[in-house]
Amino acid sequence: MFDNITEADLEAGRNALGGGGVGNRIPLVVDHGEGAILYDRSGKSYVDCTAQAWCLNIGYSHPKMVAAVTDFIKNYTHIRTSFETLPKLLLSKKIVELAPGNLDQVTYALTGSDANEGAIKLAMRERPGDTFVSLFDGYHGRTLATLNLSWPHPNNRFMSWSAHVVRVPQAYCYRCPLGLKHPECKLACVDLTKQIIQRGASEPPTAMIMEPMQGNGGMVEFPPDYLPAIRKMCDELGILLIFDEIQTGFGRMGTWFASELYNTVPDILVMGKALGGGFPLFGNVYNHNMKGFSPGDHSFTFAHFPVAMVAALANLQIMEEENLLERARIMGKFFTDRLKELQQKYEMIGDIRGPGLMIGVELVKDRKTKEPAPEAATQFVHEGLKRGVIFGESKYLGLGNIVKIKPPLVITENQGEKVMEVFEEILQLLS
Ligand SMILES: Cc1ncc(COP(=O)(O)O)c(C=O)c1O
Numbered sequence: 001m002f003d004n005i006t007e008a009d010l011e012a013g014r015n016a017l018g019g020g021g022v023g024n025r026i027p028l029v030v031d032h033g034e035g036a037i038l039y040d041r042s043g044k045s046y047v048d049c050t051a052q053a054w055c056l057n058i059g060y061s062h063p064k065m066v067a068a069v070t071d072f073i074k075n076y077t078h079i080r081t082s083f084e085t086l087p088k089l090l091l092s093k094k095i096v097e098l099a100p101g102n103l104d105q106v107t108y109a110l111t112g113s114d115a116n117e118g119a120i121k122l123a124m125r126e127r128p129g130d131t132f133v134s135l136f137d138g139y140h141g142r143t144l145a146t147l148n149l150s151w152p153h154p155n156n157r158f159m160s161w162s163a164h165v166v167r168v169p170q171a172y173c174y175r176c177p178l179g180l181k182h183p184e185c186k187l188a189c190v191d192l193t194k195q196i197i198q199r200g201a202s203e204p205p206t207a208m209i210m211e212p213m214q215g216n217g218g219m220v221e222f223p224p225d226y227l228p229a230i231r232k233m234c235d236e237l238g239i240l241l242i243f244d245e246i247q248t249g250f251g252r253m254g255t256w257f258a259s260e261l262y263n264t265v266p267d268i269l270v271m272g273k274a275l276g277g278g279f280p281l282f283g284n285v286y287n288h289n290m291k292g293f294s295p296g297d298h299s300f301t302f303a304h305f306p307v308a309m310v311a312a313l314a315n316l317q318i319m320e321e322e323n324l325l326e327r328a329r330i331m332g333k334f335f336t337d338r339l340k341e342l343q344q345k346y347e348m349i350g351d352i353r354g355p356g357l358m359i360g361v362e363l364v365k366d367r368k369t370k371e372p373a374p375e376a377a378t379q380f381v382h383e384g385l386k387r388g389v390i391f392g393e394s395k396y397l398g399l400g401n402i403v404k405i406k407p408p409l410v411i412t413e414n415q416g417e418k419v420m421e422v423f424e425e426i427l428q429l430l431s
Contacts, residue, residue: 010029026390027385028040028046028385029041031043032060033059033061034059034060034061035059035408035412035415036048036051036060036407036411036412037060037415038060038390044388046385046388046389046390047389047390047407047411047418048408049389049390049392049404049405049406049407050390050392050404050406050407051407052278054252054406055273055278056277056278056408057251057252057274057277057315057328057408057410058318058324058410059408059410060278060408062277062314062315062318062410065311065315065318068311069307069310069311069314072306072310073307076306077306077307078305078307079304079306080301080304081300081301081303085306087306087309087310087312087313088108088304088309091309091312091313092106094313094316095271095283098256099269100256100257100260100265101265102265102287103269103285103286104285105285105286105287105290106284107283107284107293107298108281108282108303109272109282109284109300109303110280110300110302111272111282112141112246112270112272112282113140113141113143113146114282114298114300115246115270115284116145116146116149116209116244116270117141117143118270118284118293119209119242119244119268120145120149120163120209121293121297122268122286122291122292122293123242123267124206125290125291125292126206126240126267126290126291127206127239128204128206130164131201131203131204131205132149132164132165132205132206132207132208133165133193133197133205133207133208133209134150134165134166134168134208135169135170135210135211135214136151136167136169136170137151137172137214137217137218138150138170138209138210138211138214138217139151139211139214140209140244144158144161144162145162145163146162146163147161148162148165149162149163149165149209150217151217152167166196166197166200166205168196168197169189169192170210170214170222171187171189171190171220171226172218173222174350174353174370175370176189177189182223183223187223187226187229189226190226190229190233193230193233194233194236194237197237204237204238205237206239206240207234207239207240207242208230208240210230210243210244211244211247211248212257212258212259212261212262212264213247213248213253213358215247215248215358216247216394217394218360218394218399219359219360219362219394219404220353221353221355226262227262227263228262228264231264231265240267240268241267242266242268242269243268243269243270245259245269246271246272246282247358249269249271249273249274249275250271250273250315250316251319251324251325251328252274252357252406253328253332253354253357254328254332254355254356257269267286267287267290268290269284269285270282270283270284271283271284271285275315276308276312277314277315277318279305279307279308279311279312280305280308281305319409322410324409324410325409327409327410329355331357331407331409331411331416332354332355332356332357332358332359334413334416335354335357335405335420336359338416338420339352339359339361339423342420342424345427347364348363348365348373348376348430348431349361350362350364350367350370357405357409358406359405359406360394360403360404361403361404362401362402363402364401372399376401376430377395377400377402378393378395380393380426383425383426383429384422384426387422387425389418389419389422389423391404391405391423392404392406405419407419
């Protein structure tokens with residue numbers, strides 16, 4: 001299909017392509033990938049520290065995944081959601097085995113945004129009202145219902161259509177909104193959150209939605225007692241707790257789910273991204289004592305796409321066989337140890353957050369004033385590309401000064417060395 005392609009064909013395609021991407025176009029035409037490496041059409045290789053929006057935890061085109069999918073599609077590709085398929089039944093069984101606590105019911109969606117809308121609907125079936133609590137810089141998607149649950153989008157044309165939301169400050173300890181220090185603060189932010197919910201909302205909210213570690217909104221790692229305190233607060237207020245584990249799930253932080261890491265089970269867990277190993281598959285997990293969906297509440301033509309489910313089954317099997325949770329912990333420590341060494345030498349590294357391969361490096365112009373250095377984060381992306389490393393960057397939200405190192409969990413030590421070499425080269429260049 002791709003033989004005899006000319007530059008003119010590609011340019012015509014570029015001109016025809018409307019908006020809708022995540023941000024600035026990255027000048028790289030992808031050819032193929034292998035493990036943690038992506039190759040462009042010129043044959044240049046890049047260590048990919050984005051795992052393509054943190055989806056490819058098992059790396060690019062794992063041979064076992066490719067074999068499972070290509071073998072399967074000889075049987076069928078698409079089947080309507082009303083039918084049972086082997087992939088759907090086996091995957092549901094597997095997810096319930098891996099899910100934290102008493103979460104034992106699975107439903108599926110095709111994007112993170114519609115999975116979060118599923119969580120909203122599950123909560124609304126369970127409790128009265130339609131007001132939700134979310135964190136200042138949480139990110140839950142770009143559909144009309146999820147936009148407003150995410151960080152404020154001033155003057156955004158679509159906000160008026162969105163869900164009713166009460167936003168509360170998050171435990172962003174590096175820049176504590178209350179100017180306090182953890183643990184002496186005794187989580188004053190949770191007390192404030194409780195008061196805002198009790199006194200600042202025009203009706204008792206239905207649920208609180210949050211990421212257990214905030215990804216797009218600044219890679220904010222919360223202190224270990226924050227999630228249990230939020231759980232307790234929700235129970236006291238009688239509101240449900242939704243964890244959006246779309247980024248944190250399936251090994252990124254060295255455990256199947258961050259809920260496990262922080263010993264806190266939500267009422268509804270939202271999952272996706274790395275579940276399908278590169279195929280679109282998202283969903284919700286909750287307990288059977290909840291009312292759940294009525295027929296037609298949350299149904300999409302391709303939501304039970306069998307091919308993605310086969311991919312997910314192969315993906316989870318590979319993660320177990322290759323011990324990738326442990327690998328995330330080992331390589332996470334490798335990167336954070338090295339970053340801490342660099343922090344001694346370079347003023348620009350303000351804060352290093354993790355754990356596992358969910359790493360965010362907050363760049364500052366001055367370590368004392370903590371003045372953000374967003375231009376430096378952008379430079380990391382540009383200079384990294386030149387040197388064969390793809391870094392992630394937080395461009396949209398407020399500060400925009402975070403470099404992300406979130407590669408496939410299969411990244412090797414040698415590849416890690418290369419990433420850190422390039423990281424230091426860029427620090428030197430910018431210092
Ligand atoms: C935590 C989180 N929730 C929701 C979403 C939205 O997912 P999607 O882009 O598939 O709608 C994302 C995507 O980056 C995410 O990181």
